[in-house]
Structure formats: C-alpha cells, structure tokens
Amino acid sequence: MMHFLPLRTVRGKLLLLAIAVEALMLTLLVANSLRLLTDNMGTQARIHAEQIAPVLIAAIVAPLAQRDYATVQAVLDESSAVDGIDYLAVTDISGKRLASSGWPADQELPLPDKEFHLFDNEKASPRYDVMIPVDAYGQKLAILHFGLSLKQIIQAHGQLFKQGVGIALLEIILSAGLMALLGYFLTRHLSALTVASRAVAAGNLTPPPVPEGDDEVGHLGATFNAMSRAIAERIRELTEARDEEKRLAQAAEAGAREKTAFLATVSHEIRTPMNGILGMTDLALSTELTAEQREYLTWVKLSGESLMRVLNDILDFSKIDAGQLSLEKVPLNLPAMLDSMVGIYSAQASEKGLTLSWQAAPDLPAQIVSDPVRLRQILSNLVANALKFTEHGSVSIRVSAEPLATVDALKLHFSVVDTGIGIPSDKLEMIFAPFSQAESSTTRKYGGTGLGLAIVSRLVKLLGGEINVVSQPGQGSTFSFSINCRMSETPHARASAPASTPVPDNSLAGKKILLVEDTPVNQILGRKLLAKFGCEVTLAEDGLQALAACATADFDLALMDMQMPNMDGLEATRQLRARERESGRPRLPIIALTANAMSADRDNCLAAGMDDFIAKPFRADSMLEVIRRHCLPENPA
C-alpha cells in the first residue's frame, strides 16, 4: 500500500518539489512582472507628466504673459480632451485659479503627489496629481495643475495579474503533468524493482526478471537480475548441501543405530555366558574345594570379572560416543556414597598398605540431586586408577561445594589425590584420550583398556563439568573434576550402601519363585542361587510356559528373562498384567533378568509392567537384595 501514497514515492516527492519550485519561481516572476509594470508605469506616468508639462507650459506662456486667460482656458480645454488627463488647471502664484478644465470650479484643486503611488486609497479614482510652476525666463507666470488618470495602468496591472496567475496555473498544471509523465518513465523500472524486491522479501527468491536497459536504471535492473540469479544458484547449492548433509546425518544415524544394535547383541551374547561362568564360579567356590581348586576358581572368577569390566568399559564408551547415554536426576546422599566408595576399595587399599579416605568441606550439603550411578562410576574409575598406580602412601577423595547463581544450584568440586607414580608432563594431554595410557609399559604392567579416563572425561562433561589432572612423576597425581547439581529438598535414604558379602539367610525361605529362563546354564545357576536362599523355584523356558505356570499356581515373584523363543519376557509380562486386571488377582512382582545392558531395555521392561531390573551377569547379593525388596516390602533390605 505504501506506493499508493504519493508523498512516499520518489516520483511523488520529485513532483511535489518541482511544483513547489515552479510555483515559487512563477510567483516571483508574476510578482516581479507586476512590480516592474508598476515601476515602469509609474516612470511612464512621470515621464508623461514631464512631457505634458512643457507642451502645456509652452502653449500657455504667451497667453499668460498677455494675461489672455481665455486662450489659456481654451488650451486647457483642448488639452484635457487628451486621453489619460483627468483635469487641468492654472492658478496664479497666490493660488487663485485662472483657468481650469475637468475640475469643478467650486472645489479646491488637489494637492500634488509627493511620490507616485499606483494604489492610493485616499483618492476616489486612481490619479497622479502634479503641480508645476510656469516659468518663462526666470519669471513665475503661474502654476500649472493637472491630474493623470491611472485607470489604464491599474487595468493593465489587473490584466497582467490575472493573465500572469492564469499562465502560472496553466504552467504548473502542464509541468505537473509533464513531470508526472517523466517521473513515470524514469521510475517505472524502479517500481518494477520495488515489486521484485518485495517478492524476494516475501520469500520468492527468483522473481520474474525486471526490465533492463542501457541507462543507469537499466543497469540497476540488470544488476538486480544478476543478483537474483546468483541468489537462486546459491540457494540451490545450499539446498543440495543441506539435503546431502541430511542424507549423511540419516546415514550416520542409521549407522549408529546399527552399531548400537550390534553392541547390544554382542553385549547380550557375552553377558549371557559370562553370567553362567561367574555364577557357576560363585557356586563352585561356595562348595567344599581343595585349596588348589579354590585358587584356580578364584582366578577364574577374577578373570571373568576383569573381562566384564573391559566389556562394560567398551559398552559405556560406545553408548557415550553414540550419544545414547541418558542421565538420571535423583536424590543422592553424598557422604553415604563416599563412605560406600571407600568401603568398596578399602580391602584393595589395605592389601597394598595404602590409606584410603575422603574429606569434605564443612558446608558440603549431604543431599544433592544428580546421577548417582554415573558419579559413582567416575569416582570408582579415579579411585581404582589411583590405587592401581600407587605403591606407597595414600589415596584420598576431597569434596567441596560452590554455590551458583541459582538458588539451589551447586558446583561440586571433587579431587582424587594419590601419592603414586605420577604422569610425565608430556603425557598429560593425552591421558583422557581413548585407548591411550601414559606409557606403553603401563598396559603391560598394570593392565586396562585405556578407556577408563576417557569414559570419566565424557561422563564429567555430561554432568556439566570438566576434569583436569596435575601430576609430578614419582610424587603422585591429583585428578580434579567438577559437576553441576542441585541441592535436594528432602532427605533420601542412603542410595548406595557399601557392598556387602552375601550372607545366606532364610528370610526368603518358602517363597515361590517363577524363574523364566531359556538358557540352560542360567536355569541351573538361577535354581541353585534361589535354592540357597530357601526359595521354591518353578522353571519356565519361555513366555508361554510362564503364562501357563501363572495360570495354574500362585507365585511370590517372577524372574523374567527378556529374550526367549516363542514369547519373550516383555510380551509375557504384558499378558500377565492383562490377566491380573481381568481377574482381579494381586499383582505379581516381576523382575527382569536380561543381558541387555542398555538403558532403553530397562525402560522397555518397566513399560511392559515389570517392577525391577537385574542385569546379567548378576551377583548373588544383588539378586538377593532385589528379590527381598519385592518379596518383603514391609521389611526392605
């Protein structure tokens, strides 16, 4: 709508400017013409008076010298007939009228005008009054009075004014039309450019080409068209690049999904036999063995656990690298977790004669909200590393808190300080890189995948912090990291209790457990462990058998494998829950038993209606703790 407002367009502004200038100039022209006319007419009137006077004086000098006033009167009468003379009169020097023509005898003669005024409001009719003494050879004979009529001058003035104004108006109208026409021819290309630019602004990046030409506006149009083509080309390139990038991203995502699925499968396939190996080893170790047998089995167990740690490291790293590691935000008792940490590693420290401890600043809050599993994993890696590379002295964990701008936000600073072998300065930069250790000899001497610190570094970043290390070879190392967290509003039960050696008890004695497991070794392992707890175990080899068993008997708890032939654990759980809803039977606690280690698996289990989750390979104490939690809810462990 803007171009419809004449004042907002260049054409309109130019038109108005031109009209204004022209109106001003024409006004000046007309005014100046009138002024010149007035001046000229005034001059002409004065000249006319100067021309008339000598003629009249010449005509009346002789009669005046002869005192022939009749002749003077005749001269005046004759002269007053001349057009432009209002009146003529001759008085003697005393003012006595000797003769007059065109002026009433009983009326005093008007006084002469001192200056010429075209418009004299005091006079009834426009007139220029003149009084000239009649001298002859120095003798004052009389005084000649006459009045020149200014009617013709005023009429000419009026006509000039009317004609001037008329011509000026016509000129302005014609000029306005001409300027409008010129403006149209000059700015039509600009208008086309404006329309095209508006189309570009509205999103049409390739509007129809605007007119081009050899003049400046035409060049502008050509430049605009070239720019439009360049933009279109660039947009096409960007679109293609974006599509390619999207395709690559989709391919990468698909690859990541395939990688994740592969890892899940590998993990499942490794954990399942490892579950059997470790479980059976535990069972074997709990039997009567010779010292040599016990030593061999202990080495089997340690080797299996080492293999599991390697496997867990690889899985964790892969999950972090694939961006599939999700964090929890749950209340956490910090001192309890640190106590647990020290408790877990105290035996290892004692074996090496090291002191393991933790210290906290006085203002450290007890309850925070964070991911306890990942925080524990970070600290475990650092403490395990410190213990691994320290032969003498101590390992200590130090914690302090720094309030942030938000009311309940905190930054927790952790340091794990050891007096170990230290790290050369030229190796510090690469220590958090994956698959690297400070020295190649380190792997040979201390073992490890070299993924631990890389995983720690990434977990710290995921928790909103950063990690660094200060070390002196031979004097020890300090690993410091910080994480962002929130203060917990409500106290929480200790989330992490120190690991305890499973102690056989009979609190679960008589509990009817449905074990749904398709792998024979795990069937045996499960039955053996549960039997140790005094449970009565019913075995089902797939989901269908589980459903059938539940239909005929009541159980206190079900341990449900996820991947089984015929019907997997998820589907079996969903159908069991459906039956419970239909029949109104009490809810059967169902604990997933799965070698699928991904967090999504846990979510799938809970979504299907399961109550908890035990990952393979599981420890006997972990299994006991979960079973007790769900079978004895009034007396949780």
Next chain:
Amino acid sequence: MLARKIFGLLLLSASLFASIAHAQGSSFKIGIAPHTSARVILEMYQPLRLHLERTLGQPVDIQTAPDFTEFGRRALNQEYDLAITTGHQARLFQTDAGYLPLLTYKAEFKAVALVTKDSKYRKPGDLNGATVLALSPSSLVSMWGVRWLKSNNIKELTVRYVSAADSVSRQVLAGDAALAFTSLANFQKLPAEQQDALRIVAESEAMAGRIYLLNKRQSSQQARIDAALWSFAGSEEGRKYLEQNKLEGYRKLRPKELEAMEPYAAETRQILKGK
C-alpha cells in the same frame, strides 16, 4: 545740522518701510505693448525685470496683451504700474489715464512697409487688390501704414491684422501677403537672410518710440523708479540689452514730443471707444 541728518534718516527709514510694505502687498507690474510676440517680450525684458526686482526690492512682473487695443484698454484701466508702449498710446495714457512719462530710447522709431525682394511692387498702385499685413489697428505701425496706404490712394486691398508682430515678415516671405507693416527695429532684428530677402518700400519719419510711463499711483516712487531705470541703462545687463535691441540707450523726452503724437492718440481713442 545733526537734526537734519536724523530727519533724513527717518525719512529714508520710512521710505524703506513703505517700500517693504508695498513689496509684501503685490508685485510691480510692467505692461509691455505687444510690439512683438509675447515670448520675445518676456525674454527681451527679463534683464530689466531682474534689475528692478533687485533695485526696488519687490517682485516685478512683465505683462503684455493679445494686441495693442487690449493693451491700451488695460493701461487705461490702470492695470500697469509701469507701461512701455509706443508714442501714440503713451500720449493717450498720459492724457486719459494720468500716466507719468519717464523716458524713451535714444534710437529713433520708424515704421516700414516690407515686400519681398522679388516682388512686382514698383509703386503703391501695384498693391490694389493685394493683402496687407499689419499689427492691431491701434498699433502705431498699423496706423502709419493705413495712413501711408490712404495717402497713396490705395483703397482696394485687404488689411489683415496679426498679433504676432515678428511673424509678419515671414508671412510676406511665405507669400501670404504682398506687403507688411512693421517697425524698423523689428526688421533690423530679423536674421540677415530674411532681411536680404525683403525690401523696404516705404519708411516713416522718426516717431516717438517706446515710452516708459509710470502709473500715477506710483508717483511717490517716481524718483526711485526713474533712478532704477537709469541705473539699469548704466549697468552691464542694461547696456547689453540696449545694444542687442539697437536702442542705443535711454533719453529723456523732448518737449512736446508726446504732444506730436496727439493725432494718433485721438485715432487710438476712437478705436478703443469703438471696441
């Protein structure tokens, strides 16, 4: 002796006071007989006017009349303080209006009859049927001319009177008339080529020329005015004036000089009465 001087000063003061009082009243009017055109008269008498203004200490106006007859009527009507006219009118003014003759010019005044140089005129009889130019009937030149025509028994002619005395010779040269009467002084003032183109066929005897006459009401000022006129004649402007007009100077009137003009005066009186 002292008392006489004081009395003289008082008289002088009174005379000056009267003069000033008169000056404040009106101008001193000099009437010049229209012996030539009014413009020429105004020009010719300006030196005298200016001299009298300075000497008398009052405005002086030069006036004339459309013709001799009207001039005579006005003079008889006491309209002039000082009248300058020909002898016959001077005599009339003296006798009929009480004017006081003062002086006249030394140069003689004569009237002449002019024809063109190549005119067929040989004797007065040749003028029968012709047109003759003269000034107004009451002018001395015209009267002399009419007498000269009568004395030559020329009766069948047309006498045309013109007011422009300095134009008569031109009209004769232009063929408008066969003969013209004018004064010898006017003839002598004509340009040389005009004079050469004309021929004087008759010349009057010397007559009383222009006479200066003082109005009787100015008689108390006669001595001052008389002295002023004589001082004009002695001044540079006066000498130039008299020389340019070939008037030779002022002179007192001779005894009986005006009385000799009585016949012309009587004729003039008759003309004036007839108007």
